[in-house]
Amino acid sequence: MMPQLVTARWRRRDGRRRRLFLPVVPIVLLLSPLLVFTVIGGIVACLMYGLPPLRTLAGVGRLFGALPGARFEFEQGRTAVFVSVR
Amino acid sequence: MNEQRRQILQMLAEGKITADEAERLLTAVETVEEPDAAPARGKARPKYLRLIVDANDEHSGETKVNIRVPLKLLRAGMRLAVFVPPQALERANQELVKQGVPIDLTEIKPNQLEDLVDALDDLTLDVDQTDTKVRIYCE
Structure with missing residues (x-):
């Protein structure tokens, strides 16, 4: 399943907290023109290195689809970072 | 077969x-x-690989790391590794030999990588030192 929401939270040294919610689908739609160029670039790179473009694209898609559930949390002193993919 | x-x-x-x-x-x-078509076991298969580090260093203070990686992500990454060009693997092999690690990456097959990820289900690693604790397990 495609990731729906990426949540990022961090706390700076001065103790201020920030939160960022990134809805993946709208962002992908917004960046879709750029994605077309990225995909074309990827296909050209695949052909240059003799890789099967469709299978490589499917592999990247599978990697992207496996992201939900991933979570990263780091805390050191007064600095903290939290990233979660749902 | x-x-x-x-x-x-x-x-x-x-x-x-x-x-x-x-x-x-x-x-x-x-x-x-x-991949999940294997015969069902008695207990549910783990879905995530968890890494927890709890360290207390005099220089940098208390450090906590908590990472949860879906096993599906590991499997997908391993499958993508099949597409690494042979010339890149050759270069990596040369660098590994230079570093004193004579591992031939071209000999590692996708099936072996899959087996490796499957075997992670039963993995539990505990490192317990006076000021550092590391725990890696599947849940």
């Missing part, structure tokens, strides 16, 4: 395809097969 694998091996035996083509076809067949 299923019918598709048998056909691929038959074509290889008859010389219709090369060993490399056969390997690619077998990989493709395995990709199509559902």
